[in-house]
Structure formats: structure tokens, C-alpha cells
Amino acid sequence: MDAPSEEFVLVGSLEELKAEGRRVVQGSHRPILVIYDRGRVFALDNRCPHMGFPLERGSVEDGILTCHWHHARFDLESGCTFDLWADDIPICAVEVRNGDVWVTTSFGHRDPAAHWTQRLADGLAHDLDLVIAKAVQGQLTAKVPMAGIARQVTLFGAQNRDGWGVGLTILTALANLLPFLPQDEAYLALFHGASRVAADCAGEAPRRERAPLGSRPKPAALKRWLRLWTSVRHREAAERTLLTAIAAGVSPAMLADALLSAATERAFADTGHSLDFINKAFECLDLIGWEHAPALLPTIVRHAYFGERDR
Structure with missing residues (x-):
């Protein structure tokens, strides 16, 4: 959707709108619903953002517009939904000029x-x-x-x-x-x-963030440590070691070598999916950017090295 323009269309007189309560006018792309409520005039997209049903058939009470098809409810002034599954309604600017109501013909989200x-x-x-x-x-x-x-x-x-x-x-x-x-x-x-x-x-607990070590050991030491923590099943130590390697600027190739070497310590962890998880995590970083390695790579440690049930 485009940003709102300043082109206006005449709705009718304010007195007519008061008497009718609502009126639909044609916008530049879609119908616009104009509502008089509690002494004010509001203009919104007439299509419910949930599935497109006409909001003119809905009801207004205490500043809340309700669509009767799926009972989505919206703040009349801002168009914001009270039900996140429904989305917000784009609104139009309104002006009252010499007793007549005018609304902008285009609407949309400013950004x-x-x-x-x-x-x-x-x-x-x-x-x-x-x-x-x-x-x-x-x-x-x-x-x-x-x-x-x-x-x-x-x-x-x-x-x-x-x-x-x-x-x-x-x-x-x-x-x-x-x-x-x-x-x-x-x-x-x-x-x-x-x-x-x-x-x-859905329904899962979020990850607990861990931090790298304060030192920056050489890559060979970090690789040995990662194998050690895998063999003794020390997940937190493995994650901190991995984060330390990332913070030290270890190259993706060296990270892959360290992670794949450590995976051989428990080749059948999580029914043997460890190599696939590591591979997909590296492919994902190639797509989204390696600056996100600290957020993404530690996610493979639990499954790849310690199995689904290990914490």
C-alpha cells in the first residue's frame, strides 16, 4: 500500500452524516467507510483487514468498531485492532469544511x-x-x-x-x-x-543468552576445548567456547572444522542429525549474514552434541 495522499473527496454534509451514522464513498482504490460517533468523524478502509468483509455492516459502541463476520474489533480512532489475528485498518484523514465532510481518497501505512x-x-x-x-x-x-x-x-x-x-x-x-x-x-x-x-x-521457552570468555585463546585450543566439553556433555561450556571463537574472529571454515570435529565425539546424538544441523546453520548464515553467528550457531549445540533431552 502507498502512503496517504492529500486528494480529498466529498462525503456529504455533516448533518446528513449525523443522521445516517455512517456512509461509504469510493476511494482511489477501495471503498472508504465514514462514521460519525460521539461528536467526531472517522474514515477507514471499508474492508476488514482480516478477510475483507465490509465493515459498514459492523457495529460501533464506545469507540470500538466490530466486524460481525469474525468478531474482529478495532479502535475507531486509530484503526488499531484489539485482536492481533485481524491486523489494523488503514485510516483516512478527515476535514470538515463549511459544514461538509471531506476525506482523503487514498490510505495506507506511512511506513x-x-x-x-x-x-x-x-x-x-x-x-x-x-x-x-x-x-x-x-x-x-x-x-x-x-x-x-x-x-x-x-x-x-x-x-x-x-x-x-x-x-x-x-x-x-x-x-x-x-x-x-x-x-x-x-x-x-x-x-x-x-x-x-x-x-x-509456539509454547517453547526462549533461549538463555550466554557470553564468550574474557580471553581469546588460539583457535587450536578452542577446538580442543569444544571436543572436551562435548565428550563430557557440558553444554554451557561448549556454548561459551563457541561464542569465544566467534568473538575472536575465527573464520567460518575454522568454525566448521571445530564444530564438525566436536560432533564426532557423539556421532549419534539426537538420532544422528548433528551434521545436518551444523550444515544448515552454516548455509543459513551465508544467507542472512555472518554477523548473526553469535545468535545462530549456539542453537545447534544442544541437539548436535547433547541430544534432545539433555539440558
């Missing part, structure tokens, strides 16, 4: 990219597929790079689940295909990846 980024965060946090689908499409329409969308979903998955999950594997596998997919299929790849990450994180 569409920021709006849909926040809506994707909401959809992921509450595991709402419809919100995720709309937010991904909204970001793409707002020219947000596909890698940026994948990055947002990846970091959500890394922060909101105690360990790498199948959703991040699926997201990475689909994101690898994005350069080769037509636009409509790229959208579906991003949606399905994001949906699986949200499902993985």
Missing part, C-alpha cells in the same frame, strides 16, 4: 515496510499463519529484500526456542531456492518456512 515487519513479528510470536502470510506478502510489496525477511524469521527462531529446530532447517532449505523461484513461488517458500519456525517456537 509499509516497518508496518509489515512488525506484523510478521506478531504472526511469528502468536503462531498465526494468516498474519504471517499477509505480512510476508506485505513486506515483498514494500520492496523488503527476501533475504531480509528470511533473516527476521531466522533470528526469531534462534531467540524463541532452546535449540535449533526443524523449522529453521526447512526455512534454510527453502531460502536456498529463492534465487531460482518465480515471485509467486518465492512468496510461498518464505511463508511456509516462516510458518514452520513459528510452529516450532
Whole structure:
């Protein structure tokens, strides 16, 4: 959606609107619902942002507009929803000139990219597929790079689940295909990846952040330590050692060598998926940027080295 313009259309007289309570006028793209309530005039997109039903058929009470199809409720003044699954209604500017009501013919979010980024965060946090689908499409329409969308979903998955999950594997596998997919299929790849990450994180405890050591040992020592902590199943020590290696600027190739070497200490941890988790984590960082290694790489330690049940 575009930012609002300053083109206005006449709704009618204020007295007529008072008598009718509401009126629908045609905007530049879609119908606009104009409502008189408690001495004020409000103008909003007439389509419910949930599934597009006409809000003119809804009810207004105490400043709350309710859509009768799915009972989504909205703050009449701001258009903001009380139900996160419904999304906010875009609003229009209103002016009263010499007893007549005028509204802008276009509406939208002033910063569409920021709006849909926040809506994707909401959809992921509450595991709402419809919100995720709309937010991904909204970001793409707002020219947000596909890698940026994948990055947002990846970091959500890394922060909101105690360990790498199948959703991040699926997201990475689909994101690898994005350069080769037509636009409509790229959208579906991003949606399905994001949906699986949200499902993985639903009801899970978030990760506990750990910090690197204060020293910067040589890479060979860090590699030995990582193998040691794996063999004695000391997860926290393994994560801190890995974070220390990242903070020391160890190259991706050396990190891969250290992690894969440590994985051989417990080759059958988590039914033998450790190599796949490590591989996918590195592929994911190639996609979203290696500056996110401290957030992402520690997520593989729990599953890859210590198994699903170990804490």
C-alpha cells in the first residue's frame, strides 16, 4: 500500500452524516467507510483487514468498531485492532469544511515496510499463519529484500526456542531456492518456512543468552576445548567456547572444522542429525549474514552434541 495522499473527496454534509451514522464513498482504490460517533468523524478502509468483509455492516459502541463476520474489533480512532489475528485498518484523514465532510481518497501505512515487519513479528510470536502470510506478502510489496525477511524469521527462531529446530532447517532449505523461484513461488517458500519456525517456537521457552570468555585463546585450543566439553556433555561450556571463537574472529571454515570435529565425539546424538544441523546453520548464515553467528550457531549445540533431552 502507498502512503496517504492529500486528494480529498466529498462525503456529504455533516448533518446528513449525523443522521445516517455512517456512509461509504469510493476511494482511489477501495471503498472508504465514514462514521460519525460521539461528536467526531472517522474514515477507514471499508474492508476488514482480516478477510475483507465490509465493515459498514459492523457495529460501533464506545469507540470500538466490530466486524460481525469474525468478531474482529478495532479502535475507531486509530484503526488499531484489539485482536492481533485481524491486523489494523488503514485510516483516512478527515476535514470538515463549511459544514461538509471531506476525506482523503487514498490510505495506507506511512511506513509499509516497518508496518509489515512488525506484523510478521506478531504472526511469528502468536503462531498465526494468516498474519504471517499477509505480512510476508506485505513486506515483498514494500520492496523488503527476501533475504531480509528470511533473516527476521531466522533470528526469531534462534531467540524463541532452546535449540535449533526443524523449522529453521526447512526455512534454510527453502531460502536456498529463492534465487531460482518465480515471485509467486518465492512468496510461498518464505511463508511456509516462516510458518514452520513459528510452529516450532509456539509454547517453547526462549533461549538463555550466554557470553564468550574474557580471553581469546588460539583457535587450536578452542577446538580442543569444544571436543572436551562435548565428550563430557557440558553444554554451557561448549556454548561459551563457541561464542569465544566467534568473538575472536575465527573464520567460518575454522568454525566448521571445530564444530564438525566436536560432533564426532557423539556421532549419534539426537538420532544422528548433528551434521545436518551444523550444515544448515552454516548455509543459513551465508544467507542472512555472518554477523548473526553469535545468535545462530549456539542453537545447534544442544541437539548436535547433547541430544534432545539433555539440558
